[in-house]
Amino acid sequence: MLHSEIVIVGCGNPLFGDDGFGPAVIEELEKLRLPDNVTIQDGGAGAPHFIFNFLDPEVTKRLIVVDIADFNAKPGSISKISGNDLKPGAYVDPHSWDGVDQLCRIRDLIDTTVIVCQPTKVIDKGNAEVEMELSEAVKNAIPKAIQIILETIGVDYGTTINLQEEGRQRGTAEACGTKKC
């Protein structure tokens, strides 16, 4: 596959509301100019079997996965988990391969980091209704996630890093006089 030294994958399905967080972060990242050794990919609904499956440890040294997870925090909170803290799930079948299970298999070969966001509403994929928008809290968490990603891969990207230092978040900034900055 066309992967490089650092691979950033956004997982989730935009049809299920906040589950679209991963692809939304990737969409924002695509607007940035990143070093040549970074590949960003919208994993969509198929990251476990189409991306994690084909990573070559000879080429890829670092994997960053962006997703949502329920960790009992305020909606929009971001958490960074090292791959070594992930626990393997049960194997069911390859069509519904659990992403965590696969990450547990590759984390010894590739330095894995998972960046997760707490969704507003926990999504049960089996019973979810289709809904296209990210919730406000999760949408506002995108810049924060990008800061953490850039920090993790060691890219200093001017404004975003400063934003983080000042503890500001999108939607709350009033510096430029308008509500939406």
Added chain:
Amino acid sequence: MSKVVEISPTTRHEGHTKLVLKVNDQGIVETGNWCSITPVRGVEKLAVGKTPEQVPKIASRVCGICPIAHCLAATEAMEASIKCEIPNDAKLLRHILQLANRLHSHALHNILTLPDLYIPGTETKINPFTSEEPVRSVAKRIQRLREIGQTIGQISGGEAIHPSNPRIGGMYRNVSEQAKIKMYDLAKEAIPLAHAQAEFMIAVLRNYQKRDFVDVGGMKVPLPKDLGFHDQGYLATHPFYGSSSLDESPTWDPRRFKEARPWDWYMGEMTVDLEEPRYPVGGTTKVGTKTNPQMDACTGIPMYDGQPIEVGPRARQVVFHGFDEKGTIGQQIARQMEYQDCLYEMIDCIDELNTSGKVVADYIPNGDGTLGWAANEAPRGMDVHMTRVKDWKVQYFSMLVPTTWNFAVCSKALTGAPWQLAEVIMRGYDPCVSCATHMIVLDEDSKVVAQKLIQ
């Protein structure tokens, strides 16, 4: 006295389904019902009011296994509705994308189906995840084929999973000369692998077919020679790609299609009175459980000329290549036969592709509400999307996906087989259920009467 046995959920395929089987004293299926129990999602309703550019993106998110087929089918349905002709180079890129999707999907299905089969000459079933030879090298070959399929898809489609390159009126970008060479090299590398893989699979399948008994969870089950036979006929529009007009292929005509409601077709409420704890994985449903396929099923039953009809690799082989083997094994073999065809066709398309040719149509109309449709030959079968676009807004959108077609056909094909082999028959259809689950029900005058049936 017939008894009722239920296998729920079924395993080794995508989505959530169950098998409800009425069996006789010998354990032979008298009536089989295979139904989707993935909840209804309503993607089609979401599409109404959106622009034609958005809908293929939404459609491609329905599934992570065949996003390419859905994206292409939706895009071409829109183009058919607004009557837009796309340039030849865009068409070639789409063909390459389509074939890449088929290559990796068939390879994935090999992994799902191998655990049912035996290593020839032994009583050992194949575990594709073992690190022992000879299986290990097969697994590596499958993995390489999948990787090649995905990489070619990524180059031509612009994105690894949900393609971003197709657009209404063609493709956003043509590929570079280097990318074309890369695709060519990959396809060439895959040809010997695909030959070897197809030959291996056919040998293993023939070996299975010759057996008198097979082992299912420690039970010795007789293997009938007519496993999975049915007389429902076949429907396919193109050996590789698809069609969006009757001129291209007269076989799919929307006027010959009607959708029946599940409660007119499936069995009613029954009580499970046969249980087998040895059945893998974790035994069948407990005795005394109530089951009601009529109400549990989450898909309509598509009828073509008043009958369910099979779509998929075998349908393509029968319609375009004179293949005539019936049953589950015939179906599996037809799928393996597509491996090489798919790569040779891909190479032909790459050869013909002009990387400096234009890929977007000069004129893209806004649409006048005409019914447009595209029948895309997805890996699992014909994926039909139908739409009406007026003034650059989608007024109606409907997806008629491969597994929805095959649910009813497979239910018929279960008759006459030992119930323990029902899942083997079902897996032959390579079911992919999450996209199959949605419903639009039409009454006699073809008006929508209910969009969502399950409470």
